Amino acid sequence: MNDHDIERWLRSKIREDEAVAPDSLRLRTLDEVARTTQRGARPSPLAAMASISVAVAAAVVVLAIIVPLLERDGPRVGEPTKPAPAGTPVPSPTRTPSPAGTLDPGAFAPDVAAVYEVGRRSGALAAIDGDVWMVSDIEPYYLRLDPNTGAVTEFSLGTDSGPGAEMDADAGMIWASVSTTDFGPDRLVRIDPISGEMAASVDIGATYPRIGAGYVWALLGMPEDRGTTIVQVDPASNDVVRQIEMPGECDEGHMPTGLGVWCIGSGAAFRIDPETGAVEAQPDLALGHPVVEAAGLIWGLNSDERTVWAIDPVAGTVVAQLPMPDDVELLPDAVAVEGRIWWTGHGSGARTPILLEVDLEAQQFGRTLLVAEPNYHITTDGSSIYLPVLRTPFVARIDP
Amino acid sequence: MAGVTGRDGTDLVRAAAAGDELAFTELVDLHIDRCYAVARRITGSREAAEEATQEALVAAWRDLPRLSDPDRFAAWLYRILARQCYRTVRWYRRLPGLHRGRHAETDDDRAFDWDLAAPVRGVGFEERDELAGAFETLSVEHRAVVALHFYLDLPLVEVARALDIAPGTARSRLHYALRHLRTHLDAVRGSEGLPVSHERGGRRP
Numbered sequence: 001m002n003d004h005d006i007e008r009w010l011r012s013k014i015r016e017d018e019a020v021a022p023d024s025l026r027l028r029t030l031d032e033v034a035r036t037t038q039r040g041a042r043p044s045p046l047a048a049m050a051s052i053s054v055a056v057a058a059a060v061v062v063l064a065i066i067v068p069l070l071e072r073d074g075p076r077v078g079e080p081t082k083p084a085p086a087g088t089p090v091p092s093p094t095r096t097p098s099p100a101g102t103l104d105p106g107a108f109a110p111d112v113a114a115v116y117e118v119g120r121r122s123g124a125l126a127a128i129d130g131d132v133w134m135v136s137d138i139e140p141y142y143l144r145l146d147p148n149t150g151a152v153t154e155f156s157l158g159t160d161s162g163p164g165a166e167m168d169a170d171a172g173m174i175w176a177s178v179s180t181t182d183f184g185p186d187r188l189v190r191i192d193p194i195s196g197e198m199a200a201s202v203d204i205g206a207t208y209p210r211i212g213a214g215y216v217w218a219l220l221g222m223p224e225d226r227g228t229t230i231v232q233v234d235p236a237s238n239d240v241v242r243q244i245e246m247p248g249e250c251d252e253g254h255m256p257t258g259l260g261v262w263c264i265g266s267g268a269a270f271r272i273d274p275e276t277g278a279v280e281a282q283p284d285l286a287l288g289h290p291v292v293e294a295a296g297l298i299w300g301l302n303s304d305e306r307t308v309w310a311i312d313p314v315a316g317t318v319v320a321q322l323p324m325p326d327d328v329e330l331l332p333d334a335v336a337v338e339g340r341i342w343w344t345g346h347g348s349g350a351r352t353p354i355l356l357e358v359d360l361e362a363q364q365f366g367r368t369l370l371v372a373e374p375n376y377h378i379t380t381d382g383s384s385i386y387l388p389v390l391r392t393p394f395v396a397r398i399d400p
Numbered sequence: 401m402a403g404v405t406g407r408d409g410t411d412l413v414r415a416a417a418a419g420d421e422l423a424f425t426e427l428v429d430l431h432i433d434r435c436y437a438v439a440r441r442i443t444g445s446r447e448a449a450e451e452a453t454q455e456a457l458v459a460a461w462r463d464l465p466r467l468s469d470p471d472r473f474a475a476w477l478y479r480i481l482a483r484q485c486y487r488t489v490r491w492y493r494r495l496p497g498l499h500r501g502r503h504a505e506t507d508d509d510r511a512f513d514w515d516l517a518a519p520v521r522g523v524g525f526e527e528r529d530e531l532a533g534a535f536e537t538l539s540v541e542h543r544a545v546v547a548l549h550f551y552l553d554l555p556l557v558e559v560a561r562a563l564d565i566a567p568g569t570a571r572s573r574l575h576y577a578l579r580h581l582r583t584h585l586d587a588v589r590g591s592e593g594l595p596v597s598h599e600r601g602g603r604r605p
Contacts (some may be wrong), residue, residue, distance in 0.1 A: 003578050003582070006531065006578060006581050007550060010550040011551070012544060020452075021432055021435075025450050025453060025454060026432055028450075029453070029458065030428060032423060032458045033424065033458055034421070037460055090575075183491045326550075
């Protein structure tokens with residue numbers, strides 16, 4: 001095979017590929033175009049006609065469950081958002097939309113209890129003090145959702161900012177990572193859960209802030225970067241107190257617990273002393289991506305081995321390794337609710353978004369709930385589970 | 401290329417730029433499949449390709465009034481698309497534990513990639529299988545140059561403009577990509593005891 005053969009093969013592929021653009025992509029795109037117009041970014045005299053066209057077409061495909069929600073009396077994105085100083089509420093979109101139940105959750109997915117339209121495309125979620133907080137995954141905004149009333153208050157990250165990325169809430173504070181406009185790591189921000197205003201900005205390119213063990217812990221750079229450095233931020237001063245370079249690649253993630261901070265990968269695992277920064281290798285615990293702490297155990301996922309695992313961070317032992325059920329592909333995100341873990345993933349051969357239950361006492365998989373989109377960055381307020389519906393301005397609530 | 405209303409592409413672009421959403425819908429219909437195909441090749445993921453295509457078309461709608469030459473709509477759109485592909489790939493890379501194996505392909509995806517029923521003259525089944533595998537090992541930057549040049553027939557100068565790189569960089573990336581594909585194929589063949597091609601002919605990029 002020479003260059004000409006390779007060129008011919010490459011050119012041939014485009015014709016094959018074109019047949020497979022899914023109809024749902026077209027409808028979703030046109031829907032987003034209409035929404036862009038409604039935001040005022042592109043006034044259009046034919047917006048109404050196009051909206052009808054989209055709604056009619058959507059009735060016959062997957063988006064039929066989405067478009068009707070947009071046509072209801074619930075929230076709409078209002079006037080064009082005015083530039084606002086970072087961390088202050090954006091005035092116009094503050095609204096009282098979609099009290100839970102005004103949208104039809106049953107049409108959304110069988111096990112969805114409520115759907116909220118939040119006005120910005122959904123991103124990472126965190127819950128604290130009865131509110132659900134969200135960063136949009138493509139726009140420089142974060143917002144507060146009151147799940148009892150559906151009221152949404154929106155805040156700007158700054159007009160020149162990239163979007164938010166990951167978020168965590170605990171111990172009376174909210175921390176989020178903010179991206180550059182091309183999704184590189186840019187900075188960490190602290191958000192006051194009472195006022196909603198940005199309380200601090202830490203100028204370090206870190207991702208995945210996690211609150212625990214008295215500090216905020218984040219990953220320096222991107223998860224895919226070679227080598228792992230954990231950034232330790234003191235919430236008393238909002239300063240970086242340490243950058244702790246791991247002696248091995250625990251690139252799958254980090255998990256603060258009451259007994260220290262764990263950095264675990266498929267090839268290495270370490271425990272960090274939060275007060276001294278000392279790192280202790282735990283080679284027997286290199287099982288994969290740590291996901292959630294529940295019932296005193298750290299639970300994680302090994303996608304390569306298709307196992308869900310649990311370790312006891314006190315004893316330093318492996319407690320469980322559960323084979324992933326056939327026909328299920330789990331994603332590295334989960335929440336613990338009342339003695340159970342709910343794990344995101346796909347069922348039915350990677351086609352159906354699900355939450356899969358893990359019974360902590362029995363250490364076995366249980367019920368499967370059918371939800372909307374495959375989800376990452378889900379959260380819980382201790383009783384309900386909230387899911388960002390990716391590529392839409394919706395947040396779904398599950399009451400397991 | 402004309403839309404369903406009979407208006408040609410330039411008319412549609414002008415109308416859409418003036419705010420005609422139906423005209424833009426026709427433009428979407430004319431370009432979405434190819435956009436998706438190119439994005440699929442660049443990102444290597446069905447999910448990321450959908451994301452990049454949607455964002456590129458929405459950005460095109462938003463920025464269309466700033467397009468000065470309607471005849472250059474396609475090149476302009478693909479430039480937006482290429483950048484969205486980069487952004488989307490970076491977005492997915494932010495997901496820990498997903499950057500390895502997250503986009504494990506479904507059977508349909510594999511069928512998409514390995515459409516062995518489609519004949520390509522001069523390239524056997526095994527070679528196409530190996531070639532597609534080799535393509536996946538290219539970086540997103542190299543895949544972007546290859547996709548824009550071979551899929552869209554953009555001259556390298558246009559590819560460079562679309563990707564905001566120097567023409568020399570586009571040329572060297574294309575050269576590297578072709579060399580990588582050849583080397584990969586030769587390595588696979590060698591390991592399987594098959595004759596290794598020493599042919600280096602063909603049109604130069």
